[in-house]
Amino acid sequence: MNEQLIEIHDLYVNYKIYEGILKVLNGVEFRVGVKEKVGLIGESGCGKTTTMRSVMRILADNAIVPKGSILYKGRDILKMSEEEIQRIRRESISMIFQDPTAALNPVFTVGDQLMDVIKYSTKENLTKEEMKERAIKVLKEVALPDPERILKNYPIMLSGGMRQRICIAMALVSANELLIADEPGTNLDVTIQDQILRLIGRLVEERGTSIILISHALGTVKGLVDRVYVMYAGNMVEVAPTKELFSEPIHPYTIGLFKTVPKLTGGGIPEAIKGRIPDYINPPQGCRFFPRCEHAMPICKKEKPSLKSVGGGHEVACFLYE
Amino acid sequence: MKITAYIAKRLFYSIFVLLGLSMFIFTLSRVVPGDPARLALGPLAPQWAVDQLREKLHLNDPLPVQYVIWLMNALRGDLGESIVSKRPVSQDVLTFFPASFELVMFSTIISVPLAILIGALAGRRANSIFDNIVRVFSYVGIAVPTFVWAVLALFLFGYLWKVLPIMGQLSVGIRRPPVRTGMMSIDALLAGRWDAFVDHLKHMILPALCMSVGRIAQEARLLRAGIIENLKKDYIVAAISYGIPERRVMMTYLLKPSLIPMVSIMALDLASSMGGSFIIETIFNWPGFGRYGMWAMLNKDLNAVVASVMIVGIFFALFNILVDVIIAYLDPRIRVMERAS
Ligand SMILES: Nc1ncnc2c1ncn2[C@@H]1O[C@H](COP(=O)(O)OP(=O)(O)OP(=O)(O)O)[C@@H](O)[C@H]1O
Ligand SMILES: [Mg+2]
Numbered sequence: 014m015n016e017q018l019i020e021i022h023d024l025y026v027n028y029k030i031y032e033g034i035l036k037v038l039n040g041v042e043f044r045v046g047v048k049e050k051v052g053l054i055g056e057s058g059c060g061k062t063t064t065m066r067s068v069m070r071i072l073a074d075n076a077i078v079p080k081g082s083i084l085y086k087g088r089d090i091l092k093m094s095e096e097e098i099q100r101i102r103r104e105s106i107s108m109i110f111q112d113p114t115a116a117l118n119p120v121f122t123v124g125d126q127l128m129d130v131i132k133y134s135t136k137e138n139l140t141k142e143e144m145k146e147r148a149i150k151v152l153k154e155v156a157l158p159d160p161e162r163i164l165k166n167y168p169i170m171l172s173g174g175m176r177q178r179i180c181i182a183m184a185l186v187s188a189n190e191l192l193i194a195d196e197p198g199t200n201l202d203v204t205i206q207d208q209i210l211r212l213i214g215r216l217v218e219e220r221g222t223s224i225i226l227i228s229h230a231l232g233t234v235k236g237l238v239d240r241v242y243v244m245y246a247g248n249m250v251e252v253a254p255t256k257e258l259f260s261e262p263i264h265p266y267t268i269g270l271f272k273t274v275p276k277l278t279g280g281g282i283p284e285a286i287k288g289r290i291p292d293y294i295n296p297p298q299g300c301r302f303f304p305r306c307e308h309a310m311p312i313c314k315k316e317k318p319s320l321k322s323v324g325g326g327h328e329v330a331c332f333l334y335e
Numbered sequence: 336m337k338i339t340a341y342i343a344k345r346l347f348y349s350i351f352v353l354l355g356l357s358m359f360i361f362t363l364s365r366v367v368p369g370d371p372a373r374l375a376l377g378p379l380a381p382q383w384a385v386d387q388l389r390e391k392l393h394l395n396d397p398l399p400v401q402y403v404i405w406l407m408n409a410l411r412g413d414l415g416e417s418i419v420s421k422r423p424v425s426q427d428v429l430t431f432f433p434a435s436f437e438l439v440m441f442s443t444i445i446s447v448p449l450a451i452l453i454g455a456l457a458g459r460r461a462n463s464i465f466d467n468i469v470r471v472f473s474y475v476g477i478a479v480p481t482f483v484w485a486v487l488a489l490f491l492f493g494y495l496w497k498v499l500p501i502m503g504q505l506s507v508g509i510r511r512p513p514v515r516t517g518m519m520s521i522d523a524l525l526a527g528r529w530d531a532f533v534d535h536l537k538h539m540i541l542p543a544l545c546m547s548v549g550r551i552a553q554e555a556r557l558l559r560a561g562i563i564e565n566l567k568k569d570y571i572v573a574a575i576s577y578g579i580p581e582r583r584v585m586m587t588y589l590l591k592p593s594l595i596p597m598v599s600i601m602a603l604d605l606a607s608s609m610g611g612s613f614i615i616e617t618i619f620n621w622p623g624f625g626r627y628g629m630w631a632m633l634n635k636d637l638n639a640v641v642a643s644v645m646i647v648g649i650f651f652a653l654f655n656i657l658v659d660v661i662i663a664y665l666d667p668r669i670r671v672m673e674r675a676s
Contacts, residue, residue: 066572069576071572071575071576073567099578099580100578102576102577102578103577103578104578107576107577108573108576110569110573111569112569115568115569115570116569116570116573117573118570118574118588118592119570119666119667119668120592120595120665120666120667121587121588121591122667126574129574129577130577130578130579133577133578133579133580134577134578167667167668169667169668180573183573183577186577187577187578
């Protein structure tokens with residue numbers, strides 16, 4: 014295994030809301046190596062975006078991080094000065110937001126926004142012309158036609174697919190080491206979503222950066238990443254090399270999750286996992302999955318399982334395998 | 336659509352609105368009880384003189400005919416004669432309107448930057464002590480009528496702490512600059528009269544401030560709400576995540592979209608300061624249009640009433656267009672919709 018880029022260790026994140034405290038992240042363990050491609054899957058609300066926002070240090074104002082560390086090349090992001098994290102945002106890590114329409118400012122042109130990102134991504138003093146050149150170049154990279162015109166457009170004038178590509182372009186500008194893609198293309202139709210994912214895959218390959226890809230399109234994820242994390246209610250419950258995870262999932266949640274995906278070969282009606290994600294104000298003690306688990310044992314209600322290796326880079330957090 | 340075409344279109348629509356307003360106010364002025372000719376001549380005038388004047392003013396014609404005659408005259412700049420000032424109403428308008436306009440504009444110059452500053456800070460530090468103070472100030476500013484501020488200002492500055500003049504437009508002993516625009520600050524500058532300019536500005540401060548309290552409160556509140564709402568938007572978080580400095584994100588990415596609701600009520604605020612200026616003008620003895628309109632109403636000076644309402648209406652229509660142009664500049668979504676229609 015090569016050098017680590019990001020190592021999240023025992024990360025807890027709570028959200029303070031009117032009704033109480035949402036205990037969302039519950040000791041997350043996560044690693045991405047240099048130039049590694051990692052997938053992250055899990056049902057809606059399990060904390061994928063929260064984990065990634067912690068890495069960029071852009072959690073909402075009501076978020077609290079009571080415990081944990083996020084190491085970037087060995088230094089803790091959570092303890093960095095404002096300047097240090099700012100440099101990482103400008104030069105190393107960037108995120109493609111889940112909803113491209115919401116992530117683009119409606120009252121500025123694409124050019125204004127993209128050129129601003131370019132301006133701050135480098136210490137060079139670029140002229141307006143140079144910034145424009147770079148903007149056009151990156152728009153071409155994401156295969157947008159007529160970049161000159163797009164620079165003058167406001168987001169509202171563009172289609173969903175184009176907005177998504179623009180968000181990718183903005184992220185590319187400063188993603189020299191890691192690109193975090195949070196469900197890119199989810200609200201686009203399936204063919205375009207597929208194109209977008211392939212585009213991201215190609216760009217990451219060309220640029221030699223790491224990627225964390227969050228997606229529900231399991232079929233495409235399979236082809237794009239080396240390793241996949243499975244997340245449930247604020248915990249990573251299983252991680253394995255892609256092939257192994259899809260062929261031999263062992264955590265009861267992962268097994269259930271794969272069953273909910275209709276088989277491409279047809280016929281099967283998705284068999285949903287019974288129950289739903291727990292209430293984060295009063296989450297179950299012990300393993301957060303036990304109320305939905307067919308194999309729940311007495312220990313599952315008392316103790317929280319931690320990720321343990323079962324060999325070959327395959328880890329699982331489940332007492333069935335201890 | 337080109338901005339000029341947009342303005343032309345809006346102006347064209349405003350003509351119909353103003354025509355409607357004129358019909359309404361004209362009819363109203365003619366159906367209220369009381370004979371304008373009798374009012375003009377006074378209770379002692381002989382009946383034949385009243386009859387003669389009625390004939391001259393076309394008061395015996397059917398209403399639509401009267402309206403058309405009035406409209407034709409108005410378009411030529413003839414708004415009839417005032418029974419109070421005994422001068423053509425158009426002359427009165429030229430004398431009094433600029434003074435009020437000047438005051439309202441001065442109040443706008445004071446209130447907009449203050450509202451932006453207060454609203455932006457309160458929104459950015461929502462629920463801080465500062466925000467809570469602003470909240471109380473807004474409630475008070477919106478709820479308390481203007482004249483209370485005026486009386487308070489008179490008490491403070493006229494009685495306790497005499498640093499600012501509280502009456503009229505100029506101090507005694509300072510010669511009036513020659514009238515050109517009717518706005519004394521501009522006239523003073525045109526005549527190169529610094530002394531008059533500075534003295535006049537001092538006279539404007541208190542009435543303009545009193546006029547501004549409600550506007551600042553209202554506009555700051557709207558901006559605060561806009562900022563709080565937009566602060567949660569993904570595009571703000573995204574801008575931060577690209578490494579754009581927080582200051583820049585707040586001053587541009589956040590402020591521009593948040594200004595939109597505030598700017599949209601500015602036209603209303605302006606018009607209501609214009610319409611409500613009679614209180615301020617009366618208290619501060621400001622020879623303005625609000626006071627003129629008030630006198631016209633009280634004295635049933637019909638030509639003057641109709642003219643006052645129409646002038647405020649035109650003022651309102653023009654400012655509405657101006658504000659819509661500003662909003663179209665701030666918000667491309669509106670421009671796109673406009674183009675589609
Ligand atoms: N600012 C916030 N305040 C309160 N609760 C929040 C906040 N942000 C997220 N949450 C809650 O935290 C939980 C995890 O949210 P998160 O967005 O990380 O999930 P996700 O895995 O990205 O889901 P999805 O697939 O729907 O994007 C959810 O229950 C969500 O409602
Ligand atoms: Mg998410």
